[in-house]
Amino acid sequence: MSEKHTISCLVENHFGVLSRVANLISARGFNIDSLTVSATEDPTISRMTIVVDADAVKLEQVKNQLNRLIDVIEVQEMKEGRFIDRELLLAQVKVNGAALAKLEALTQRYGAKVAHATDQSVVVEVAGDTKTLDQLVDELRKYGVLKLVRTGRVALEK
Amino acid sequence: MTTKLKGAQILIECLQREGVETVFGIPGGVNLPTFDALYQSPIKVVLTAHEQGASHMADGYARASGKVGVCLATSGPGATNLVTGLATAYMDSIPIVALTGQVRTSVIGNDAFQEADTIGITRPVTKHSYLVKDVRDMARVVREAFHIAATGRPGPVLIDLPVDSTVNxxxxxxxxxxxxxxxKLQAAPAINMAQVRAAAEAIAKSKKPIIYVGAGVIHSGASAELLQLAKTLKAPVTTSLLGLGAFPESDPLSLGMLGMHGFEYTNLAVAECDLLIGIGARFDDRVTGKPDEFARHAKKIHIDVDPSSINKTVRVDYAVVGDVRQVLIELNKLVKGADTSDWLKQLAEMKRQYPLTYREKGRLLPQYIIQQIAEATRGDAVIATGVGQHQMWTAQYYQFNKPRSLITSGGLGTMGFGLPAAIGAQFGRPKDVVWDIDGDGSFQMTSMELATAAKQRLPIKIAIMNNQFHGMVRQWQDQFYESRYAASELNVVDFVKLAEAYGCVGLRVDKKEGVRPAIEQAMSVADRPTIIDFLVEQKENVWPMIAPGKPHFQMLGTYAMLSKDGGVPQHRRATPDEESKLSLG
Structure with a gap:
């Protein structure tokens, strides 16, 4: 059965590594939801967090193929319940007048905040796990979402 | 204090320390410093006609000698011309180091003259690649490149050399x-002994085992260990196309090649076995046919150096990851002799009932020519091939008894591979007789490398099965496209004149009686290439054949079909009745 899996890779922090990983993912036909690259505690190493949509066999293939890349140092699957994951969301929402107060109440419930506001719209900012963010987006759609961006998932083992 | 050297000199110092004696390539604008340094070194430089030829020569050299092959090209078109050769080597896990010139670092990305994004273009067809931006990285990069190319699952590595990295x-x-x-893990994966023990236990339970061998056995030099395993278990051995030679086909336990054009009895045996021991093979689709039906009654063991090969196309019951030779050494300590006499008897009967055969037609047949080459060379030659019908007939009719005696493009199926690969093989094995068994279509894709072979005075022998067709395409058009020959007919080429134009010996044979004398004559030429233009039956087919995606027990061109008067009808499939007979249930 196909489901979402979070893979965390430590990779060499040098030229061309992202394109090697991206190339492999497209060449092997893997479906990915998100891919983030960021610094780690070691300046020579970057961490890639990849969320793939795959069944157990395909997941094993993704991990094996990633391991084949010379620049990939370590591949780790984040197992359910054993990691903390977050992503950041920014959404520009159409809102004015009376609705603004309701929206502010909503954002507070989600630990979100209004990062910017104009007469016609506000930009909501929130960090959280994927499920929480999905729920918030559903709520925001009732007001009218003008633009939306998410960073994709980053994760750390507990 | 150490003296300073130019980047190109450092490169050559490193090549010599890696044991490189011969390189193949073409000079051009940005790699002139490298060629100038080579000129002043003891390394032999073989100028090729085309960079694709250089890459196949490095490949043929590596396959024949077991060493890393090296090719060089300039930037831009030189580098892009290497791509087919790199892809060929990548698919078949052949260790090559490709050195490409690049425009100087400061103009990379500016669309400079003869600039191409070589690293980007070759990324999917190399095991790894490097761009040397700083001459101080040169020695480390070259050292790493050779290490990566040759260890673990071998493969091509490319080093892109901006001109400043070679002159600074x-x-x-x-x-x-x-x-x-x-x-580290890829280079030498640790063997999990629990996996080896599990495999040994499965082997102990088997009554009808088959060992299925791929090129991994050849790459890791495990033929002796394989022979020991087969003899201990009294288990028959079949090989993939690239595995031919890993196990002597003259041995009574040999089942020869399996798969799409494998032997009938071999494919039937695989459909029958209760245990399949895959060693250094990757369950390629040309081997398995329909994956769900492949060895459907068998438990499967897979021994391979590359974890990503396990469970890729066929689910296996037992996997052992590690260097094939090391795993076999451990496995041989655990396995005991088994009684497989009933199984071997059954196989002998299948061999007798469904032998490999072809129908005499009065015209000269490629199968006969290949048998004659095998006899004349006593199976001792290094045989390169192109891709197509002649390649399959070579696999079927030349008995391969030694590792590294068949040099052929399996995974990518690169037409035009034969001649340049034979040239590379001759440099890798200067004392051995090297043949290129080729088709007229395949040969003409790289025939300009005759210039290279003639200039180097190589005594290679080129046997062209000249049927004026892309024969395998024509065969499929007959079988699946109601004989509509879309773009498969070739023009008539006088290969004798072509040979003479390049300063080679050219011979022509159109009758059976002429075959052996021409082969003997070619064998007597020691100072230049010889082409034998064999004018063969135009519409001979490769049998038997498993149609793509079909199971092993559904074959076309079976012995039963061939021995009937009408031969093999076109556009047909085995009937359910035949299917039940063929499956030997």
Missing amino acids: EAEFEYPKQVNIRGY
Whole structure:
């Protein structure tokens, strides 16, 4: 059965590594939801967090193929319940007048905040796990979402 | 204090320390410093007609000698011309180091003259690649490249050399060791003994085992260990196309090649076995046919150096990851002799009932020619091939008894591979007789490398099965497209004149009686290439055949079909009745 899996890779922090990983993912036909690259505690190493949509066999293939890349140092699957994951969301929402107060109440419930506001719209900012963010987006759609961006998932083992 | 050397000199110092004696390539604008340094070194430079030829020569050299092959090309078109050769080597896990010139670092990305994004273009067809931006990285990069190419699952590695990295100077120090943190496990995966024991237990339970061998056995030099395993278990051995030679076909336990054009009895045996021991093979689709039906009654063991090969196309019951030779050494300590006499008897009967055969037609047949080459060379030659019908007939009719005696493009199926690969093989094995068994279509894709072979005075023998067709395409058009020959007919080429134009010996044979004398004559030429233009039956087909995606027990061109008067009808499939007979249930 196909489901979402979070893979965390430590990779060499040098030229061309992202394109090697991206190339492999497209060449092997893997479906990915998100891919983030960021610094780690070691300046020579970057961490890639990849969320793939795959069944157990395909997941094993993704991990094996990633391991084949010379620049990939370590591949780790984040197992359910054993990691903390977050992503950041920014959404520009159409809102004015009376609705603004309701929206502010909503954002507070989600630990979100209004990062910017104009007469016609506000930009909501929130960090959280994927499920929480999905729920918030559903709520925001009732007001009218003008633009939306998410960073994709980053994760750390507990 | 160490003296400073130019980047190109450092490169050559490193090549010599890696044991490189011969390189194949073409000079051009940005790699002139490298060629100039080579000129002043003891390394032999073989100028090729085309960079594709250089890449196939490096490949043929590596396959024949077991060493890393090296090819060079300039930037832009030189580098892009290497791509087919790199892809060929990548698919078949052949260790090559390709050195490409690149425009100087400061103009990379500016669409400079003869600039191409070589690293980007070759990324999917190399095991790894490097861009040397700083001459101080040169020695480390070259050292790492050879290490990566030759260890673990071997493969091509490309080093892109901006011209400034070859002319700038640095202190030369050859790295004592290689330390790549992302590669340690791949280079030498630790063997999990629990996996080996599980495999040994499965083997002990088997009554009808078959060992299925791929090129991994040849790459890891495990033929002796394989022979020991087969003899201990009294288990028959079948090989993939690239596995031919890993196990002597003259041995009574040999089942020859399996798969799409494998032997009928071999494919039937695989459909029958209760245990399939896959060793250094990757369950390629040309081997398995319909994956769900492949060896459907068998438990499967897979021994391979590359974890990503396990469960890729066929689910296996037992996997052992590690260097094939090391795993077999451990496995041989655990397995005991088995009684397989009933199974071997059954196989002998299948061999008798469904032998490999062809129908005499009065015209000259490629199968006969290949049998004659095998006899004349006593199976001792190095045989390169192109891709197509002649390649399959070579696999079927030349008995391969030694590792590294068949040089052929399996995974990518690269037409035009034969001649340049034979040239590379002759440099890798200067004392051995090297043949290129080729088709007229395949040969003409790289025939300009006759210039290379003639200039180097190589005594290679080129046997062209000239049927004026892309024969395999024509065969499929007959079988599946109601004989509509879309773009498969070739023009008539006088290969004798072509041979003479290049300063080679040219011979023509159109009758059976002429075959052996021509082969003997070719064998007597020691100072230049010989082409034998064999005018063969135009519409001979490769049998038997499993149609793509079909199971092993559904074959076309079976012995039963061939021995009937009408031969093999076109557009037909085995009937359910035949299917039940063929499956030997």
